[in-house]
Amino acid sequence: MSTQAEFRSLFPVFDRRIYMDIAARAPLSRPVRQAYDAWLDDWQGTGGTKDQWMAALERTRGKFARLIGAKTSEVAFTKNVSEGLNIIANAIEWRAGDNVVLCPDVEHPNNIYVWLNERRRDVEIRIVKSDHGRVRPEDYFAAIDDRTRLVAISQVSFAPGRTLDPTPIGKFCRERGIFLLVDAAQSAGVMHVDVEAMNIDALAVSSHKAILGPYGMGFLYCRQEWLQRMQPVYLARYSVLVAESDHEEVMGTFSYQLPNDGRRFEVGNYNYSAAIATEAALDMLLEAGSRTIEAHVLNLADTFTKGLEAAGLEVCSGRRDDGLCQMVTVGQWGSGGHYSSDDESLTRLFELLLENGVTLSLRRGLVRFSLHYYNNDDDIQKVLSLVKSTN
Template identity: 75%
Template sequence: MVMTAEEFRACFPVFDHRVYMDIAARAPLSRPVREAYDRWLDDWQSTGGTKDQWMAALEVTRERFARLINASPREISYTKNVSEGLNIVANAVDWRAGDNVVICADVEHPNNIYVWLNERRRDVEVRIVRSRDGKVTPEDYMEAVDDRTRVVAVSHVSFAPGRLLDLVPIGRFCRDRGIMLVVDAAQSAGVMQVDVQAMNIDVLCVSSHKAILGPYGMGFLYCRQEWLRQLRPVYLARYSVLVEESDHEEVMGAFQYRLPDDGRRFEIGNYNYGAALATGAALDMLLSVGSQTIEDHVLDLADRLTVGLEALGLDVCSGRRGDGLCQMITAGRWGAGGHYSSSDESLRRLFDELIARGFTLSLRRGLVRFSLHYYNNKNDVDAALRVVEEENRSVAISTGTRTEIGG
């Protein structure tokens, strides 16, 4: 059954007492996700656990995530988080001395930087693209590529300043040249449309605790079938090899082993069963609405908030309609502060006032960061704008000028 935005919102008890605008940090816990966890815990407590059922449920969750991004379940691996997914792939590439990887360090999360810096031990060059006030274009990446480029690594949506990158031209460019396009989708999958086929994505990594609306401690790795067969995992365990006699984890096959031609080749040891079952419930919620419906709803709200903030005199660093607009809206001066701070006193005061008024949001790299999902509505946006307007008025009264926040 398709869920309306109102029904979707009602699944999140956090809205009983707060206005949640912080999906870029983590998802609030929904009732369906909590109930899935409770059922798993009840089974474990009352029966000692039915592992065969848990394993079957893993495959249901795998299939749901594959549907979300338009992939085959065979191309999906379970991971702990984005960082593990990136490291699995980076260490499985057959690098040659003099190869290079292209990244834009200005807008990447550190975990999509260190993983590639680590490959310098194998004489791999890390080529750095520079942004312009947090904005980077497909052409910026393309211009950095040469005949030794093996990987282009990007974020679909940057965690700061919060801009959507058009992956289609980059994906086409890389596919034509045999370059692996690696995408960190931590900030997009689940709230923005992600289609690995249409976007020509080769590798995609995501954690479950952000826009997918699941818990911490789990993630997914998508690897396109053609690349998957070429990548040799650094770690190997029973679940990542084929044994003809049995699928059971304790059955040892011959010393000559075969890797499966699917995502299981990157899975080692036991799984985070509780998180996988809970994430399956979250994915069911998302699929019941549809990615395009979610994106359209969120972009309407993001545009409303962007226009409102600018009308009140704030500098907005995130995208605009047709130019990088996404679920994340950031206000302030790009780079005017540390990871959790701002050097702008008026912006810090606005952030503190929003928190005091019952909003949940973040301060990142000198910017106040609002981030939205399908559970947000126009009332949330308008309430935030009222606080900004009141704070603007307060600043004007106290200074006797028309000074505006963040301007």
């Protein structure tokens, strides 16, 4: 297993900047760059071999399954989180009067619009309210009734940055035949995920955030018991069951069958270069281990949180005993149940940090720092020194 220092050395960005923006995108690592270069060299020099690309694709599928504790057959390739969420939303057989339960206060818009779109099928959207960005399993339980078909949550909210354990929600839903869908854009790759232990029915993720891969690719996990009941809204050659020996141009018969695995959701050719690059990223994560990564990152986040509070800033993200994650956000609660975006001092802080070589984000009026296994205590202390210099 590589050490944390060895892991960090794979990211040239740290020669120039302090990178604290994994919640937006991953910096490019040497292994991911090398995988891209090798693929391009092969394509340019030989025209490429599709059989080899397909083999790499299946390795990547299996490695993502290992990362989240799933079966390889339960994983589908997507373009991004949004496509994964939409696949599930459109594969469920809705009945007029069904409802979806979610908390818009803490969800990314892409995990809201997809459900608003289901109102065309007379599906009700049941709203859970947060308490200053904090939402509890009990809040979801209270909103669920006998017409609830699906509960949509994020394991880690993109703002204000808090962990919500899917396990009790998943148990509650499973006992009632309700589907639990998890947006893992901000968790898979940096927080430990075990879809079986957490009672998750489906999980969507993009490769360009905590998985440390490129844009343009994602994964969708769907539990086997649900998967075989799902009817995909799109259909193409790769999403139907044919003999393995048949070339992709072989039509087969009009009486097609859907495979009992994630391929039923896959349409057309794949983003082979992104899959091959993501395999390199997954190798890094699997070698380090998700529990090791999470423990390291939470220790940093805890130290950072305490340091920012000592500097007189209001931290809005989780704490060690309540929702701590890889994100640390600074801001203040405004009127109307949202964080205030009118604090000029926060904008000045954000701009000062950018000017001094810190990469971070400003989201919903919050200064957002987000960490991964490549960050270390030196990063934390240097940023805290910059913060203190503004007071």
